[in-house]
Amino acid sequence: MTSNPSYAIGIDFGGTSVKLARVLPDGTIAARAVFDTTPGVESWLDAVEAALVPLRQGAEGECIGVGVGVPGFVDFDRGFIHDLTNVPGWTAVPLAEKIRARFGLPAVIENDVNAMAAGECAFGAGKGLKNAVFITLGTGVGGGILIDGKIYRGAFSMAGELGHVSIDKDGIASPMGFGGVEQYVGNAKIAAYALSRIDAGEDGAAILRQAGGRRGAVTPKAVALAAQEGDPLAKSVFDHVADCLATMIASVSYVLQPEAFIIGGGVSNAGDILFAPLNAHLERRLSAHFFPRLKILRAALGNDAGVIGCAALASHLA
Amino acid sequence: MTSNPSYAIGIDFGGTSVKLARVLPDGTIAARAVFDTTPGVESWLDAVEAALVPLRQGAEGECIGVGVGVPGFVDFDRGFIHDLTNVPGWTAVPLAEKIRARFGLPAVIENDVNAMAAGECAFGAGKGLKNAVFITLGTGVGGGILIDGKIYRGAFSMAGELGHVSIDKDGIASPMGFGGVEQYVGNAKIAAYALSRIDAGEDGAAILRQAGGRRGAVTPKAVALAAQEGDPLAKSVFDHVADCLATMIASVSYVLQPEAFIIGGGVSNAGDILFAPLNAHLERRLSAHFFPRLKILRAALGNDAGVIGCAALASHLA
Secondary structure, eight states, rough: TSSEEEEEEEEOOSSEEEEEEEEEETTOOEEEEEEOSOOOOOHHHHHEEEEEEHTTOOSSEEEEEEEEEEEEEEETTTTTEEEESSOOOOOBBOOHHHHHHHHHEEOOOOOOHHHHHHHHHHHSSTTTOOEEEEESSSSSSSEEEEEETTEETTSOOOOOOOOGGBBTTTTTTTEEESSHHHHHHSHHHHHHHHHHHTTTTTOOOHHHHHHHTTTGGOHHHHHHHHTTTTHHHHHHHHHHHHHHHHHHHHHHHHHOSSSSSEEEEEGGGGGGHHHHHHOOOHHHHHHHHTTGGEEEOOOOSSHHHHHHHHHHHHTTTT | HHHHHHHEEEEEEEEEEEEEEOOTTTTTTEEEEEEEOSOOOHHHHHHHHHHHHHHTOOOOSEEEEEEEEEEEETTTTTEEEEEESSOOSSSSBOOOOOOOHSOOOOOEEEEEEHHHHHHHHHHHHTTSSEEEEEEEESSSSSEEEEEETEEEOOOTSOOGGGGGGGGGTTTTEEEEEEEEEHHHHHHHHHHHHHHHHHTOOOOHHHHHHHTTTTTGOOOOOHHHHHHHTOHHHHHHHHHHHHHHHHHHHHHHHHHHOOOOEEEGGGGGGGHHHHHHHHHHHHHHOSSSGGGGGOOEEEEEGGGGHHHHHHHHHHOOOO
């Protein structure tokens, strides 16, 4: 990298911790830092300032800028945070301006899932793709859309809310409508679905054993482990999850026809237990014009997608 | 227009007739021509050649180019027709090349619904919008997507197939999947739904009267006329149609967050009978972040959207 001695700082602002990384132009992480999330804006900036000292130690070249991925609604163009989910004291914060004033560095502020999408598309599973959709499976279902090599944000920076795409017009209600896919495949929903099948009389021994015998400890991971052992109920639960996801992915394919969907997040760690039935259901749900042209990829950057993506955005790479 | 004496030719290639127009830079139509659709490519080019003579008579300035909107799958970048729906003899046709060779004019070839979307967004209801979604309601449900002022075509020129967006993962089957919205709101589906409610014992007198007493003549228009008279069943049928559409529109909103949806096609002629319940269902189906920021507009160009849009595409205006 001596021919291009520059770097960007990526900051992945999570509900419990804030992860920072110094990221080189090829997407590799040269140094890391982390601190616990605290409520106020000024104390957050203090903690960033402290973390930047070891992070920049020994760095060659200049810092291009800072990218921050946050859990909430932002105005990307203005570098402005409208509101954060589950982090008090972060309403109407002009964070890019504050970072520039305090550190003398240009900054971009992005929604956390868009930041992960930017990372995967710049340096991960979607490297080289022009049109792709990133999906993260966890508590909810998040999405980030890449169009023509750039993150697509829509008219008011809120595009890509894939978790609210309806898979059943008369389905489960939420403040976002009816039948949103995350009402079926969010972490807690998968666990509740597995337990409801056990309660209805199906054999849940393998799932409960993976959960240490405690109903409250049934998670998608416990179900996936049981499925990997061949447990029929656990496999059927993941088939249901895959089918719900396939319904949403097929709908989004008909709208956007991306080159690929890139799927990450905890539930995707189930691997073939999820991806094999997902492909089978997609073939059933997509026409012969669409299915053979669509790639389903597993995210490649894991928990680093956020910091790498923030750095990519700060470097105008996505 | 003396300061910019130029024009484009728009050709709306339909299954039964081919409509041509000479379109000025402000989107107005200066002259029209039409001929019946015939099967072969060469006879089609002969008919276009004949139609161009009166069409260009008296035209000022030079012809910028020709845009053709066709009912089928195209490769926009190559000006190539893969296949047309319901028009024999049009497989693998390099039409842009043929038009250039025959008439010495640059040509663009587009899917008919994308052409209408281009027309509405360049000169119709969506004038001035950067991100919008056009929906046409007829035999099926077609869609065209405008992103950043340009028609978005996806990875293989097939994006915008809104009719196949699922509103029910276990819904009506078709070769495109399960529960595609056009399985509920296509012309014949609306008529069949109305008749099924009559067969189930509801009072269909007003609808059947509008259909001249013949079950086979029940159409969305007949139902709309009955609804305009206040018939409860007819109003309920349109409420159902509006709710199915709202489910799809809400899903697409969560994906793309366009500034507006522009709705055209025969079923949209029902006017308030459709649009009033559509807005009510959208409010129910969209979060408070999305609903107040979304406009639902009625298409403004009617049957001219196609030729005007083709001319806009030939002029690189969409």
